Amino acid sequence: MINIDSISVLHDILGCATPKHPLITLIDYNTINSRESEYNISYKLNLYMISLKNNAECELIYGRKYYDFDGGSLMFAAPGQILAKGDRNSNEKSDGWMLCFHPDLIRGNELWHKMQEYSFFEYEANEALHLSDQENEIVDRIVSHIVVEYSGNLDIYSNDLLISNLEVLLNYAKRFYGRQFITRTAIVKDSVAKFEQLLQEQCTTESIEKIGMPSVKGLARAMGYSPNYLSDMLKKETGKTAQEFIKLQMLEIAKRLLETTEDPIYLIAEKIGFEQPSSFTKFIKMQLGVSPADYRRMKVE
Known part of the structure:
Protein backbone atom coordinates (compact mmCIF):
# COMPACT_ATOMS: atom_id res chain seq x y z
CA MET A 1 0.00 0.00 0.00
CA LEU A 131 -27.42 16.65 -5.73
CA SER A 132 -30.26 18.38 -7.52
CA ASP A 133 -29.32 20.63 -10.45
CA GLN A 134 -29.66 23.70 -8.25
CA GLU A 135 -27.54 22.17 -5.50
CA ASN A 136 -24.95 21.17 -8.07
CA GLU A 137 -24.73 24.78 -9.24
CA ILE A 138 -24.26 26.02 -5.66
CA VAL A 139 -21.46 23.52 -5.05
CA ASP A 140 -19.71 24.39 -8.32
CA ARG A 141 -19.91 28.10 -7.53
CA ILE A 142 -18.31 27.70 -4.11
CA VAL A 143 -15.61 25.41 -5.48
CA SER A 144 -14.81 27.91 -8.22
CA HIS A 145 -14.19 30.54 -5.51
CA ILE A 146 -11.82 28.13 -3.77
CA VAL A 147 -9.88 27.53 -7.00
CA VAL A 148 -9.59 31.27 -7.67
CA GLU A 149 -8.20 31.82 -4.17
CA TYR A 150 -5.49 29.16 -4.26
CA SER A 151 -4.55 29.81 -7.90
CA GLY A 152 -3.80 33.53 -7.51
CA ASN A 153 -1.03 35.39 -5.76
CA LEU A 154 -1.24 34.37 -2.12
CA ASP A 155 -1.45 37.09 0.52
CA ILE A 156 -2.27 37.40 4.21
CA TYR A 157 -5.98 36.94 3.47
CA SER A 158 -5.69 33.86 1.24
CA ASN A 159 -5.75 31.17 3.92
CA ASP A 160 -8.70 32.71 5.76
CA LEU A 161 -10.69 33.00 2.53
CA LEU A 162 -9.85 29.43 1.51
CA ILE A 163 -10.98 28.07 4.87
CA SER A 164 -14.10 30.26 4.90
CA ASN A 165 -15.17 28.92 1.50
CA LEU A 166 -14.44 25.36 2.60
CA GLU A 167 -16.65 25.82 5.64
CA VAL A 168 -19.45 27.26 3.48
CA LEU A 169 -19.19 24.21 1.20
CA LEU A 170 -19.38 21.81 4.16
CA ASN A 171 -22.33 23.65 5.68
CA TYR A 172 -24.23 23.40 2.40
CA ALA A 173 -23.41 19.69 2.27
CA LYS A 174 -24.86 19.31 5.76
CA ARG A 175 -28.04 21.07 4.59
CA PHE A 176 -28.29 18.98 1.41
CA TYR A 177 -27.88 15.73 3.36
CA GLY A 178 -30.72 16.89 5.61
CA ARG A 179 -32.85 17.36 2.51
CA GLN A 180 -31.87 13.92 1.23
CA PHE A 181 -32.99 12.27 4.47
CA ILE A 182 -36.32 14.10 4.25
CA THR A 183 -36.99 13.22 0.60
CA ARG A 184 -36.32 9.56 1.34
CA THR A 185 -38.87 9.43 4.16
CA ALA A 186 -40.33 6.05 3.20
CA ILE A 187 -36.90 4.42 3.01
CA VAL A 188 -35.81 6.08 6.25
CA LYS A 189 -38.93 4.91 8.12
CA ASP A 190 -38.36 1.35 6.93
CA SER A 191 -34.73 1.59 8.07
CA VAL A 192 -35.75 2.91 11.49
CA ALA A 193 -38.20 0.03 11.92
CA LYS A 194 -35.54 -2.47 10.85
CA PHE A 195 -33.05 -0.91 13.27
CA GLU A 196 -35.47 -1.08 16.19
CA GLN A 197 -36.27 -4.73 15.44
CA LEU A 198 -32.58 -5.62 15.15
CA LEU A 199 -31.82 -3.78 18.38
CA GLN A 200 -34.54 -5.64 20.25
CA GLU A 201 -33.21 -8.95 18.93
CA GLN A 202 -29.71 -8.11 20.17
CA CYS A 203 -30.88 -6.63 23.48
CA THR A 204 -31.84 -9.80 25.29
CA THR A 205 -29.82 -11.32 28.11
CA GLU A 206 -29.37 -14.46 26.01
CA SER A 207 -28.02 -12.54 23.02
CA ILE A 208 -25.78 -10.33 25.16
CA GLU A 209 -24.30 -13.34 26.95
CA LYS A 210 -23.56 -14.89 23.56
CA ILE A 211 -22.28 -11.95 21.46
CA GLY A 212 -21.93 -9.09 23.93
CA MET A 213 -23.61 -5.70 24.13
CA PRO A 214 -24.89 -4.32 20.82
CA SER A 215 -22.73 -1.62 19.25
CA VAL A 216 -23.43 1.12 16.72
CA LYS A 217 -20.75 -0.33 14.46
CA GLY A 218 -22.22 -3.84 14.59
CA LEU A 219 -25.80 -2.68 14.04
CA ALA A 220 -24.75 -0.43 11.17
CA ARG A 221 -22.84 -3.27 9.52
CA ALA A 222 -25.84 -5.58 9.83
CA MET A 223 -27.98 -2.95 8.09
CA GLY A 224 -25.45 -2.11 5.39
CA TYR A 225 -24.74 1.42 6.64
CA SER A 226 -21.75 3.22 8.04
CA PRO A 227 -22.07 4.04 11.78
CA ASN A 228 -22.20 7.80 11.17
CA TYR A 229 -24.82 7.55 8.42
CA LEU A 230 -27.02 5.31 10.56
CA SER A 231 -26.81 7.68 13.54
CA ASP A 232 -27.44 10.78 11.41
CA MET A 233 -30.43 9.14 9.72
CA LEU A 234 -31.92 8.11 13.06
CA LYS A 235 -31.29 11.55 14.53
CA LYS A 236 -33.09 13.27 11.64
CA GLU A 237 -36.08 10.93 11.85
CA THR A 238 -36.42 10.28 15.60
CA GLY A 239 -34.30 12.87 17.40
CA LYS A 240 -32.09 10.13 18.89
CA THR A 241 -28.76 8.73 17.72
CA ALA A 242 -28.04 5.01 17.45
CA GLN A 243 -26.02 5.14 20.67
CA GLU A 244 -28.91 6.78 22.49
CA PHE A 245 -31.24 4.02 21.27
CA ILE A 246 -28.82 1.40 22.60
CA LYS A 247 -28.55 3.13 25.98
CA LEU A 248 -32.34 3.30 26.34
CA GLN A 249 -32.74 -0.36 25.44
CA MET A 250 -30.02 -1.41 27.86
CA LEU A 251 -31.61 0.72 30.56
CA GLU A 252 -34.96 -1.02 30.11
CA ILE A 253 -33.32 -4.43 30.51
CA ALA A 254 -31.47 -3.28 33.63
CA LYS A 255 -34.63 -1.83 35.18
CA ARG A 256 -36.58 -5.02 34.49
CA LEU A 257 -33.90 -7.22 36.07
CA LEU A 258 -33.60 -4.95 39.10
CA GLU A 259 -37.39 -4.89 39.57
CA THR A 260 -38.23 -8.54 38.92
CA THR A 261 -35.24 -10.55 40.17
CA GLU A 262 -33.20 -10.83 43.32
CA ASP A 263 -29.96 -11.30 41.41
CA PRO A 264 -27.03 -9.44 42.96
CA ILE A 265 -25.97 -6.22 41.22
CA TYR A 266 -22.72 -7.70 39.93
CA LEU A 267 -24.62 -10.57 38.26
CA ILE A 268 -27.08 -8.21 36.55
CA ALA A 269 -24.15 -6.14 35.33
CA GLU A 270 -22.57 -9.27 33.91
CA LYS A 271 -25.80 -10.42 32.26
CA ILE A 272 -26.17 -7.23 30.25
CA GLY A 273 -22.55 -7.05 29.19
CA PHE A 274 -20.80 -4.80 31.70
CA GLU A 275 -17.34 -6.13 32.52
CA GLN A 276 -17.17 -4.19 35.78
CA PRO A 277 -20.06 -3.72 38.26
CA SER A 278 -18.75 -0.18 38.84
CA SER A 279 -19.35 0.66 35.18
CA PHE A 280 -22.91 -0.62 35.47
CA THR A 281 -23.48 1.43 38.64
CA LYS A 282 -22.15 4.54 36.92
CA PHE A 283 -24.42 3.91 33.91
CA ILE A 284 -27.54 3.57 36.09
CA LYS A 285 -26.68 6.67 38.10
CA MET A 286 -26.22 8.70 34.94
CA GLN A 287 -29.53 7.51 33.50
CA LEU A 288 -31.73 7.40 36.61
CA GLY A 289 -29.96 9.60 39.12
CA VAL A 290 -29.74 6.81 41.71
CA SER A 291 -27.62 3.71 42.22
CA PRO A 292 -28.91 0.25 41.14
CA ALA A 293 -29.40 -0.72 44.78
CA ASP A 294 -31.38 2.44 45.54
CA TYR A 295 -33.50 2.00 42.42
CA ARG A 296 -34.34 -1.58 43.44
CA ARG A 297 -35.17 -0.46 46.96
CA MET A 298 -37.49 2.27 45.66
CA LYS A 299 -39.38 -0.20 43.49
CA VAL A 300 -39.72 -2.79 46.24
CA GLU A 301 -41.08 -0.23 48.64
Missing part, protein backbone atom coordinates in the same frame (compact mmCIF):
# COMPACT_ATOMS: atom_id res chain seq x y z
CA ILE A 2 1.27 3.47 -0.91
CA ASN A 3 0.65 6.46 1.35
CA ILE A 4 -0.43 9.71 -0.26
CA ASP A 5 0.70 12.27 2.30
CA SER A 6 0.83 15.42 0.18
CA ILE A 7 -0.87 17.23 -2.68
CA SER A 8 2.26 16.94 -4.83
CA VAL A 9 2.36 13.14 -4.42
CA LEU A 10 -1.33 12.94 -5.34
CA HIS A 11 -0.72 14.93 -8.53
CA ASP A 12 2.21 12.71 -9.44
CA ILE A 13 0.26 9.47 -8.98
CA LEU A 14 -2.67 10.79 -11.04
CA GLY A 15 -0.40 12.16 -13.75
CA CYS A 16 -1.55 15.74 -13.27
CA ALA A 17 0.35 18.99 -13.67
CA THR A 18 2.28 20.52 -10.78
CA PRO A 19 -0.17 21.74 -8.08
CA LYS A 20 -0.69 25.48 -7.65
CA HIS A 21 -0.94 25.28 -3.87
CA PRO A 22 0.92 22.91 -1.50
CA LEU A 23 -2.08 22.16 0.73
CA ILE A 24 -5.18 22.21 -1.48
CA THR A 25 -6.06 21.26 -5.05
CA LEU A 26 -8.97 20.62 -7.40
CA ILE A 27 -8.40 17.86 -9.95
CA ASP A 28 -10.67 17.53 -12.96
CA TYR A 29 -11.20 13.82 -13.62
CA ASN A 30 -10.69 14.47 -17.32
CA THR A 31 -7.10 15.52 -16.63
CA ILE A 32 -6.11 12.32 -14.82
CA ASN A 33 -3.49 10.43 -16.78
CA SER A 34 -2.22 7.69 -14.49
CA ARG A 35 0.56 5.37 -15.51
CA GLU A 36 -0.59 1.84 -16.31
CA SER A 37 1.68 0.49 -13.57
CA GLU A 38 -0.38 2.34 -10.95
CA TYR A 39 -3.67 0.60 -11.66
CA ASN A 40 -4.93 -1.99 -9.16
CA ILE A 41 -2.64 -0.66 -6.44
CA SER A 42 -4.06 0.31 -3.05
CA TYR A 43 -3.41 3.81 -1.77
CA LYS A 44 -3.98 5.35 1.64
CA LEU A 45 -5.12 8.93 1.10
CA ASN A 46 -4.00 10.99 4.09
CA LEU A 47 -5.90 14.03 2.87
CA TYR A 48 -9.49 15.22 3.10
CA MET A 49 -11.33 14.59 -0.16
CA ILE A 50 -14.58 15.88 -1.61
CA SER A 51 -15.45 14.21 -4.90
CA LEU A 52 -18.15 15.07 -7.45
CA LYS A 53 -19.12 12.76 -10.29
CA ASN A 54 -21.70 13.68 -12.92
CA ASN A 55 -21.98 10.35 -14.72
CA ALA A 56 -21.97 6.64 -13.98
CA GLU A 57 -18.41 5.93 -15.04
CA CYS A 58 -16.05 5.70 -12.11
CA GLU A 59 -12.43 4.56 -12.16
CA LEU A 60 -11.78 4.96 -8.45
CA ILE A 61 -12.48 2.20 -5.99
CA TYR A 62 -13.42 3.41 -2.51
CA GLY A 63 -12.78 0.96 0.28
CA ARG A 64 -13.23 -2.50 -1.25
CA LYS A 65 -15.86 -1.83 -3.89
CA TYR A 66 -16.62 0.25 -6.94
CA TYR A 67 -19.20 2.96 -6.68
CA ASP A 68 -21.09 4.40 -9.64
CA PHE A 69 -21.87 8.09 -9.23
CA ASP A 70 -25.11 8.91 -11.03
CA GLY A 71 -25.96 12.45 -12.10
CA GLY A 72 -24.25 14.71 -9.59
CA SER A 73 -23.16 12.73 -6.55
CA LEU A 74 -20.91 14.22 -3.89
CA MET A 75 -18.75 11.98 -1.73
CA PHE A 76 -16.54 12.82 1.24
CA ALA A 77 -13.54 11.00 2.69
CA ALA A 78 -11.48 11.76 5.76
CA PRO A 79 -7.72 11.15 5.92
CA GLY A 80 -6.91 7.45 6.07
CA GLN A 81 -9.38 6.35 3.38
CA ILE A 82 -8.17 3.42 1.27
CA LEU A 83 -8.62 3.80 -2.49
CA ALA A 84 -7.28 2.32 -5.66
CA LYS A 85 -7.18 2.93 -9.37
CA GLY A 86 -9.34 0.32 -11.06
CA ASP A 87 -8.60 -0.80 -14.60
CA ARG A 88 -12.16 -1.09 -15.83
CA ASN A 89 -13.39 1.58 -18.25
CA SER A 90 -9.84 2.90 -18.27
CA ASN A 91 -10.41 4.58 -21.64
CA GLU A 92 -13.50 6.40 -20.44
CA LYS A 93 -13.37 9.94 -19.15
CA SER A 94 -15.46 10.98 -16.19
CA ASP A 95 -17.21 14.30 -15.76
CA GLY A 96 -16.41 15.62 -12.33
CA TRP A 97 -13.67 16.63 -9.94
CA MET A 98 -12.00 15.87 -6.64
CA LEU A 99 -11.15 18.60 -4.16
CA CYS A 100 -8.40 17.50 -1.79
CA PHE A 101 -6.86 19.40 1.08
CA HIS A 102 -4.18 18.59 3.63
CA PRO A 103 -5.16 18.63 7.33
CA ASP A 104 -2.44 21.25 7.86
CA LEU A 105 -4.53 23.73 5.87
CA ILE A 106 -7.09 23.94 8.68
CA ARG A 107 -5.05 22.73 11.66
CA GLY A 108 -5.45 25.13 14.59
CA ASN A 109 -8.25 27.00 12.83
CA GLU A 110 -11.82 27.07 14.15
CA LEU A 111 -12.84 24.78 11.29
CA TRP A 112 -10.32 22.19 12.53
CA HIS A 113 -12.24 21.93 15.81
CA LYS A 114 -15.58 21.69 13.98
CA MET A 115 -14.70 18.86 11.59
CA GLN A 116 -16.38 16.24 13.79
CA GLU A 117 -19.68 18.01 13.04
CA TYR A 118 -19.34 16.97 9.40
CA SER A 119 -19.96 13.29 10.05
CA PHE A 120 -20.44 12.58 6.33
CA PHE A 121 -16.63 12.38 5.97
CA GLU A 122 -17.00 8.94 7.57
CA TYR A 123 -19.88 7.76 5.35
CA GLU A 124 -19.45 4.86 2.94
CA ALA A 125 -19.26 5.50 -0.81
CA ASN A 126 -22.79 4.18 -1.38
CA GLU A 127 -24.07 6.84 1.04
CA ALA A 128 -22.98 9.67 -1.25
CA LEU A 129 -24.95 12.90 -1.43
CA HIS A 130 -27.10 13.06 -4.57
Whole structure:
Protein backbone atom coordinates (compact mmCIF):
# COMPACT_ATOMS: atom_id res chain seq x y z
CA MET A 1 0.00 0.00 0.00
CA ILE A 2 1.27 3.47 -0.91
CA ASN A 3 0.65 6.46 1.35
CA ILE A 4 -0.43 9.71 -0.26
CA ASP A 5 0.70 12.27 2.30
CA SER A 6 0.83 15.42 0.18
CA ILE A 7 -0.87 17.23 -2.68
CA SER A 8 2.26 16.94 -4.83
CA VAL A 9 2.36 13.14 -4.42
CA LEU A 10 -1.33 12.94 -5.34
CA HIS A 11 -0.72 14.93 -8.53
CA ASP A 12 2.21 12.71 -9.44
CA ILE A 13 0.26 9.47 -8.98
CA LEU A 14 -2.67 10.79 -11.04
CA GLY A 15 -0.40 12.16 -13.75
CA CYS A 16 -1.55 15.74 -13.27
CA ALA A 17 0.35 18.99 -13.67
CA THR A 18 2.28 20.52 -10.78
CA PRO A 19 -0.17 21.74 -8.08
CA LYS A 20 -0.69 25.48 -7.65
CA HIS A 21 -0.94 25.28 -3.87
CA PRO A 22 0.92 22.91 -1.50
CA LEU A 23 -2.08 22.16 0.73
CA ILE A 24 -5.18 22.21 -1.48
CA THR A 25 -6.06 21.26 -5.05
CA LEU A 26 -8.97 20.62 -7.40
CA ILE A 27 -8.40 17.86 -9.95
CA ASP A 28 -10.67 17.53 -12.96
CA TYR A 29 -11.20 13.82 -13.62
CA ASN A 30 -10.69 14.47 -17.32
CA THR A 31 -7.10 15.52 -16.63
CA ILE A 32 -6.11 12.32 -14.82
CA ASN A 33 -3.49 10.43 -16.78
CA SER A 34 -2.22 7.69 -14.49
CA ARG A 35 0.56 5.37 -15.51
CA GLU A 36 -0.59 1.84 -16.31
CA SER A 37 1.68 0.49 -13.57
CA GLU A 38 -0.38 2.34 -10.95
CA TYR A 39 -3.67 0.60 -11.66
CA ASN A 40 -4.93 -1.99 -9.16
CA ILE A 41 -2.64 -0.66 -6.44
CA SER A 42 -4.06 0.31 -3.05
CA TYR A 43 -3.41 3.81 -1.77
CA LYS A 44 -3.98 5.35 1.64
CA LEU A 45 -5.12 8.93 1.10
CA ASN A 46 -4.00 10.99 4.09
CA LEU A 47 -5.90 14.03 2.87
CA TYR A 48 -9.49 15.22 3.10
CA MET A 49 -11.33 14.59 -0.16
CA ILE A 50 -14.58 15.88 -1.61
CA SER A 51 -15.45 14.21 -4.90
CA LEU A 52 -18.15 15.07 -7.45
CA LYS A 53 -19.12 12.76 -10.29
CA ASN A 54 -21.70 13.68 -12.92
CA ASN A 55 -21.98 10.35 -14.72
CA ALA A 56 -21.97 6.64 -13.98
CA GLU A 57 -18.41 5.93 -15.04
CA CYS A 58 -16.05 5.70 -12.11
CA GLU A 59 -12.43 4.56 -12.16
CA LEU A 60 -11.78 4.96 -8.45
CA ILE A 61 -12.48 2.20 -5.99
CA TYR A 62 -13.42 3.41 -2.51
CA GLY A 63 -12.78 0.96 0.28
CA ARG A 64 -13.23 -2.50 -1.25
CA LYS A 65 -15.86 -1.83 -3.89
CA TYR A 66 -16.62 0.25 -6.94
CA TYR A 67 -19.20 2.96 -6.68
CA ASP A 68 -21.09 4.40 -9.64
CA PHE A 69 -21.87 8.09 -9.23
CA ASP A 70 -25.11 8.91 -11.03
CA GLY A 71 -25.96 12.45 -12.10
CA GLY A 72 -24.25 14.71 -9.59
CA SER A 73 -23.16 12.73 -6.55
CA LEU A 74 -20.91 14.22 -3.89
CA MET A 75 -18.75 11.98 -1.73
CA PHE A 76 -16.54 12.82 1.24
CA ALA A 77 -13.54 11.00 2.69
CA ALA A 78 -11.48 11.76 5.76
CA PRO A 79 -7.72 11.15 5.92
CA GLY A 80 -6.91 7.45 6.07
CA GLN A 81 -9.38 6.35 3.38
CA ILE A 82 -8.17 3.42 1.27
CA LEU A 83 -8.62 3.80 -2.49
CA ALA A 84 -7.28 2.32 -5.66
CA LYS A 85 -7.18 2.93 -9.37
CA GLY A 86 -9.34 0.32 -11.06
CA ASP A 87 -8.60 -0.80 -14.60
CA ARG A 88 -12.16 -1.09 -15.83
CA ASN A 89 -13.39 1.58 -18.25
CA SER A 90 -9.84 2.90 -18.27
CA ASN A 91 -10.41 4.58 -21.64
CA GLU A 92 -13.50 6.40 -20.44
CA LYS A 93 -13.37 9.94 -19.15
CA SER A 94 -15.46 10.98 -16.19
CA ASP A 95 -17.21 14.30 -15.76
CA GLY A 96 -16.41 15.62 -12.33
CA TRP A 97 -13.67 16.63 -9.94
CA MET A 98 -12.00 15.87 -6.64
CA LEU A 99 -11.15 18.60 -4.16
CA CYS A 100 -8.40 17.50 -1.79
CA PHE A 101 -6.86 19.40 1.08
CA HIS A 102 -4.18 18.59 3.63
CA PRO A 103 -5.16 18.63 7.33
CA ASP A 104 -2.44 21.25 7.86
CA LEU A 105 -4.53 23.73 5.87
CA ILE A 106 -7.09 23.94 8.68
CA ARG A 107 -5.05 22.73 11.66
CA GLY A 108 -5.45 25.13 14.59
CA ASN A 109 -8.25 27.00 12.83
CA GLU A 110 -11.82 27.07 14.15
CA LEU A 111 -12.84 24.78 11.29
CA TRP A 112 -10.32 22.19 12.53
CA HIS A 113 -12.24 21.93 15.81
CA LYS A 114 -15.58 21.69 13.98
CA MET A 115 -14.70 18.86 11.59
CA GLN A 116 -16.38 16.24 13.79
CA GLU A 117 -19.68 18.01 13.04
CA TYR A 118 -19.34 16.97 9.40
CA SER A 119 -19.96 13.29 10.05
CA PHE A 120 -20.44 12.58 6.33
CA PHE A 121 -16.63 12.38 5.97
CA GLU A 122 -17.00 8.94 7.57
CA TYR A 123 -19.88 7.76 5.35
CA GLU A 124 -19.45 4.86 2.94
CA ALA A 125 -19.26 5.50 -0.81
CA ASN A 126 -22.79 4.18 -1.38
CA GLU A 127 -24.07 6.84 1.04
CA ALA A 128 -22.98 9.67 -1.25
CA LEU A 129 -24.95 12.90 -1.43
CA HIS A 130 -27.10 13.06 -4.57
CA LEU A 131 -27.42 16.65 -5.73
CA SER A 132 -30.26 18.38 -7.52
CA ASP A 133 -29.32 20.63 -10.45
CA GLN A 134 -29.66 23.70 -8.25
CA GLU A 135 -27.54 22.17 -5.50
CA ASN A 136 -24.95 21.17 -8.07
CA GLU A 137 -24.73 24.78 -9.24
CA ILE A 138 -24.26 26.02 -5.66
CA VAL A 139 -21.46 23.52 -5.05
CA ASP A 140 -19.71 24.39 -8.32
CA ARG A 141 -19.91 28.10 -7.53
CA ILE A 142 -18.31 27.70 -4.11
CA VAL A 143 -15.61 25.41 -5.48
CA SER A 144 -14.81 27.91 -8.22
CA HIS A 145 -14.19 30.54 -5.51
CA ILE A 146 -11.82 28.13 -3.77
CA VAL A 147 -9.88 27.53 -7.00
CA VAL A 148 -9.59 31.27 -7.67
CA GLU A 149 -8.20 31.82 -4.17
CA TYR A 150 -5.49 29.16 -4.26
CA SER A 151 -4.55 29.81 -7.90
CA GLY A 152 -3.80 33.53 -7.51
CA ASN A 153 -1.03 35.39 -5.76
CA LEU A 154 -1.24 34.37 -2.12
CA ASP A 155 -1.45 37.09 0.52
CA ILE A 156 -2.27 37.40 4.21
CA TYR A 157 -5.98 36.94 3.47
CA SER A 158 -5.69 33.86 1.24
CA ASN A 159 -5.75 31.17 3.92
CA ASP A 160 -8.70 32.71 5.76
CA LEU A 161 -10.69 33.00 2.53
CA LEU A 162 -9.85 29.43 1.51
CA ILE A 163 -10.98 28.07 4.87
CA SER A 164 -14.10 30.26 4.90
CA ASN A 165 -15.17 28.92 1.50
CA LEU A 166 -14.44 25.36 2.60
CA GLU A 167 -16.65 25.82 5.64
CA VAL A 168 -19.45 27.26 3.48
CA LEU A 169 -19.19 24.21 1.20
CA LEU A 170 -19.38 21.81 4.16
CA ASN A 171 -22.33 23.65 5.68
CA TYR A 172 -24.23 23.40 2.40
CA ALA A 173 -23.41 19.69 2.27
CA LYS A 174 -24.86 19.31 5.76
CA ARG A 175 -28.04 21.07 4.59
CA PHE A 176 -28.29 18.98 1.41
CA TYR A 177 -27.88 15.73 3.36
CA GLY A 178 -30.72 16.89 5.61
CA ARG A 179 -32.85 17.36 2.51
CA GLN A 180 -31.87 13.92 1.23
CA PHE A 181 -32.99 12.27 4.47
CA ILE A 182 -36.32 14.10 4.25
CA THR A 183 -36.99 13.22 0.60
CA ARG A 184 -36.32 9.56 1.34
CA THR A 185 -38.87 9.43 4.16
CA ALA A 186 -40.33 6.05 3.20
CA ILE A 187 -36.90 4.42 3.01
CA VAL A 188 -35.81 6.08 6.25
CA LYS A 189 -38.93 4.91 8.12
CA ASP A 190 -38.36 1.35 6.93
CA SER A 191 -34.73 1.59 8.07
CA VAL A 192 -35.75 2.91 11.49
CA ALA A 193 -38.20 0.03 11.92
CA LYS A 194 -35.54 -2.47 10.85
CA PHE A 195 -33.05 -0.91 13.27
CA GLU A 196 -35.47 -1.08 16.19
CA GLN A 197 -36.27 -4.73 15.44
CA LEU A 198 -32.58 -5.62 15.15
CA LEU A 199 -31.82 -3.78 18.38
CA GLN A 200 -34.54 -5.64 20.25
CA GLU A 201 -33.21 -8.95 18.93
CA GLN A 202 -29.71 -8.11 20.17
CA CYS A 203 -30.88 -6.63 23.48
CA THR A 204 -31.84 -9.80 25.29
CA THR A 205 -29.82 -11.32 28.11
CA GLU A 206 -29.37 -14.46 26.01
CA SER A 207 -28.02 -12.54 23.02
CA ILE A 208 -25.78 -10.33 25.16
CA GLU A 209 -24.30 -13.34 26.95
CA LYS A 210 -23.56 -14.89 23.56
CA ILE A 211 -22.28 -11.95 21.46
CA GLY A 212 -21.93 -9.09 23.93
CA MET A 213 -23.61 -5.70 24.13
CA PRO A 214 -24.89 -4.32 20.82
CA SER A 215 -22.73 -1.62 19.25
CA VAL A 216 -23.43 1.12 16.72
CA LYS A 217 -20.75 -0.33 14.46
CA GLY A 218 -22.22 -3.84 14.59
CA LEU A 219 -25.80 -2.68 14.04
CA ALA A 220 -24.75 -0.43 11.17
CA ARG A 221 -22.84 -3.27 9.52
CA ALA A 222 -25.84 -5.58 9.83
CA MET A 223 -27.98 -2.95 8.09
CA GLY A 224 -25.45 -2.11 5.39
CA TYR A 225 -24.74 1.42 6.64
CA SER A 226 -21.75 3.22 8.04
CA PRO A 227 -22.07 4.04 11.78
CA ASN A 228 -22.20 7.80 11.17
CA TYR A 229 -24.82 7.55 8.42
CA LEU A 230 -27.02 5.31 10.56
CA SER A 231 -26.81 7.68 13.54
CA ASP A 232 -27.44 10.78 11.41
CA MET A 233 -30.43 9.14 9.72
CA LEU A 234 -31.92 8.11 13.06
CA LYS A 235 -31.29 11.55 14.53
CA LYS A 236 -33.09 13.27 11.64
CA GLU A 237 -36.08 10.93 11.85
CA THR A 238 -36.42 10.28 15.60
CA GLY A 239 -34.30 12.87 17.40
CA LYS A 240 -32.09 10.13 18.89
CA THR A 241 -28.76 8.73 17.72
CA ALA A 242 -28.04 5.01 17.45
CA GLN A 243 -26.02 5.14 20.67
CA GLU A 244 -28.91 6.78 22.49
CA PHE A 245 -31.24 4.02 21.27
CA ILE A 246 -28.82 1.40 22.60
CA LYS A 247 -28.55 3.13 25.98
CA LEU A 248 -32.34 3.30 26.34
CA GLN A 249 -32.74 -0.36 25.44
CA MET A 250 -30.02 -1.41 27.86
CA LEU A 251 -31.61 0.72 30.56
CA GLU A 252 -34.96 -1.02 30.11
CA ILE A 253 -33.32 -4.43 30.51
CA ALA A 254 -31.47 -3.28 33.63
CA LYS A 255 -34.63 -1.83 35.18
CA ARG A 256 -36.58 -5.02 34.49
CA LEU A 257 -33.90 -7.22 36.07
CA LEU A 258 -33.60 -4.95 39.10
CA GLU A 259 -37.39 -4.89 39.57
CA THR A 260 -38.23 -8.54 38.92
CA THR A 261 -35.24 -10.55 40.17
CA GLU A 262 -33.20 -10.83 43.32
CA ASP A 263 -29.96 -11.30 41.41
CA PRO A 264 -27.03 -9.44 42.96
CA ILE A 265 -25.97 -6.22 41.22
CA TYR A 266 -22.72 -7.70 39.93
CA LEU A 267 -24.62 -10.57 38.26
CA ILE A 268 -27.08 -8.21 36.55
CA ALA A 269 -24.15 -6.14 35.33
CA GLU A 270 -22.57 -9.27 33.91
CA LYS A 271 -25.80 -10.42 32.26
CA ILE A 272 -26.17 -7.23 30.25
CA GLY A 273 -22.55 -7.05 29.19
CA PHE A 274 -20.80 -4.80 31.70
CA GLU A 275 -17.34 -6.13 32.52
CA GLN A 276 -17.17 -4.19 35.78
CA PRO A 277 -20.06 -3.72 38.26
CA SER A 278 -18.75 -0.18 38.84
CA SER A 279 -19.35 0.66 35.18
CA PHE A 280 -22.91 -0.62 35.47
CA THR A 281 -23.48 1.43 38.64
CA LYS A 282 -22.15 4.54 36.92
CA PHE A 283 -24.42 3.91 33.91
CA ILE A 284 -27.54 3.57 36.09
CA LYS A 285 -26.68 6.67 38.10
CA MET A 286 -26.22 8.70 34.94
CA GLN A 287 -29.53 7.51 33.50
CA LEU A 288 -31.73 7.40 36.61
CA GLY A 289 -29.96 9.60 39.12
CA VAL A 290 -29.74 6.81 41.71
CA SER A 291 -27.62 3.71 42.22
CA PRO A 292 -28.91 0.25 41.14
CA ALA A 293 -29.40 -0.72 44.78
CA ASP A 294 -31.38 2.44 45.54
CA TYR A 295 -33.50 2.00 42.42
CA ARG A 296 -34.34 -1.58 43.44
CA ARG A 297 -35.17 -0.46 46.96
CA MET A 298 -37.49 2.27 45.66
CA LYS A 299 -39.38 -0.20 43.49
CA VAL A 300 -39.72 -2.79 46.24
CA GLU A 301 -41.08 -0.23 48.64
